[in-house]
Amino acid sequence: MNSVKPVFGVFFGLLLLLCGGAELWAQSAFTRGEELFMQNRPQEALAFLESAVYEDPAHIQAFLYLGIAYLQINRVDDAIATYKKALPRGGTESARIAYNLGNAHFMKGDPALARQYYTLAIESDPEYSSAYLNRANALIRSGDLRDALTDYEVFLSLDPGSPKREQVVRLMAFVRAEFAAEERRRVMAEEAAIAEADRRRRLLAEVTESLQAVAEGSKGLSAGSEDVQDYDSEFELE
Secondary structure, three states, X not given: OOOHHHHHHHHHHHHHHHHHHHHHHHHHHHHHHHHHHHOXXXXXXXXXXXXXXXXXXXXXXXXXXXXHHHHHOOOHHHHHHHHHHHHHHOHHHHHHHHHHHHHHHHHOOOHHHHHHHHHHHHHHOOOXXXXXXXXXXXXXXXXXXHHHHHHHHHHHHHOOOOOOHHHHHHHHHHHHHHHHHHXXXXXXXXXXXXXXXXXXXXXXXXXXXXXXXXXXXXHHHOOOHHHOOOOHHHOOOO
């Protein structure tokens, strides 16, 4: 009986080691993947980061790095799939995951879907200044200039010292100039439409007056049956 206890203890120790081994391996893979990622070597980092998220699906930081690495080598669809898998369990990182999903869809050329994920990021973190900035960029791409201008204003209020401030201010000035030009075009179009309508009214009035004058001048030239005389009695044959 006494010999069973050491065997059981060894077995239990091995079981604990095996149970924790996957997590330890995932952490080791993440550490190496993170190192390569920080060295701007995304292609080399991929295998380690993929291993880390496979072994530990709750390792959100590994998911974040893996998605960015995919984007860096232009595997946009893989990045989107990675972030979508992480989003339901994102927790405190949900805003960042949604933001990166927005970036991935923007890179793919889908500003409407990018806008949805930027909005989700903002809902998760209302002070996420970069999400406002990138949503504004997506709105510009979609032609929604007024909403874009609002987001740029919020971005500047949240991050007044941003190194992008000067560029954003110039872009806002351009958008406002477009509004002014659009308003001028609208006013000119309305004035042109009014002038054209007035010209047509005058032309119609002139034509109807001309027709009336012709009608009045032709009254004495009627050749109706009441103006034809019967001369049968004046011409007789002998």
